[in-house]
Amino acid sequence: MCGQRDTQRIFDRQEGVAERGQLLAAGLSERVIDHRLESGRYRHVHRNVYALGPLSMRGRLIGALLAGGEHSHLCHASALVPYRMLISTATIDIAVATNRRDEGSLRFHRLALAAGEITRRDGLRVTTIERTLFDIAATGADIRRMAHEAIAKRLTSQVRLRALAERHRGERGAPAIRLVAGEPHTRGRHERRFLRFLADCGLPPPESNHPIGPYAADFFWRQYDLVIEFDEEGHKTELAFEQDRARDRHFVGLGLRVMRVTELALRDESVLREEVRRAARIVR
Numbered sequence: 001m002c003g004q005r006d007t008q009r010i011f012d013r014q015e016g017v018a019e020r021g022q023l024l025a026a027g028l029s030e031r032v033i034d035h036r037l038e039s040g041r042y043r044h045v046h047r048n049v050y051a052l053g054p055l056s057m058r059g060r061l062i063g064a065l066l067a068g069g070e071h072s073h074l075c076h077a078s079a080l081v082p083y084r085m086l087i088s089t090a091t092i093d094i095a096v097a098t099n100r101r102d103e104g105s106l107r108f109h110r111l112a113l114a115a116g117e118i119t120r121r122d123g124l125r126v127t128t129i130e131r132t133l134f135d136i137a138a139t140g141a142d143i144r145r146m147a148h149e150a151i152a153k154r155l156t157s158q159v160r161l162r163a164l165a166e167r168h169r170g171e172r173g174a175p176a177i178r179l180v181a182g183e184p185h186t187r188g189r190h191e192r193r194f195l196r197f198l199a200d201c202g203l204p205p206p207e208s209n210h211p212i213g214p215y216a217a218d219f220f221w222r223q224y225d226l227v228i229e230f231d232e233e234g235h236k237t238e239l240a241f242e243q244d245r246a247r248d249r250h251f252v253g254l255g256l257r258v259m260r261v262t263e264l265a266l267r268d269e270s271v272l273r274e275e276v277r278r279a280a281r282i283v284r
Helices: 001-013 020-025 030-040 058-068 129-138 144-152 158-167 176-182 189-200 238-253 269-279
Strands: 017-019 043-046 049-051 091-095 106-110 119-122 125-129 206-213 215-221 224-233 257-262
Touching: 001 017, 017 020, 017 058, 020 049, 043 058, 049 058, 058 091, 058 106, 058 125, 058 144, 058 238, 119 206, 129 158, 129 176, 129 215, 144 176, 144 206, 158 176, 189 269, 215 238, 224 238, 224 269, 238 257, 257 269
Parallel strands: 091 106, 224 257
Antiparallel strands: 017 049, 043 049, 119 125, 206 215, 215 224
16 A cells, blocks of 8 residues: 555656656555556556546646656756646657657657756756757757747846857758847747838837836837837737736836837838837937
8 A cells, every 4th residue: 555655656646657666666566557558557658657646738748758767857848838838749759868769749859968057847857948949940940939928028138139040050950040140039020120111211129128117118208218118910919918907007107108009000010110210209
């Protein structure tokens, strides 16, 4: 009974998964483990990794780390899940120190990770967000939107991205990191278009995604006490609408003026130019 309680605690602690060595250490024999697998009580997930019932996404990530070993880390797109930048992923990417053959839904990557490129997030071993973006960029994927989102969520900064690109100078992925580290960290193509519009109008450049309390203002002119929020497709849900109103109330409560610009407004730049200048009190 003691072994039973110990093994149940292992599964409970690890979101429903356990590794064979853990079960043996808890007092189960090889024969008992094999019997439970044959009877269906335990379900085979990865080599020497078993589950009790269906797994949550976090349980799947823990199972993958158990399969990778104590020095493995979530990497590439899988690392975005603990950072809350991705809800789930079908294939789980694991960074390991030696060559490993892919196994089912597990994809192993032999990566030489520096101590500063690994961390823990949500209790899981994971590559830092900078290293994660670097590895994704090395595959040829466009990381601009992901990088801007990570900066807006204060997961990283352009300074930290530039430092990583410098450490990996000459490697695949470094040019893309260097590029996003030098860009104003806007989140979407329409926001980038709006920045170009402001430059064409001769207006002074604002601070992009500037942190103000718990929020990050899309565009902020400190000298004019003006915030401009850009409404894209993601702002059209009811929840997003309410969250945007809460942001506006927070900014107004601090004595700032708030102006919202839509994608449609960018189609009539002559009108928008005067509206922005008027909001900034450049013209009366």
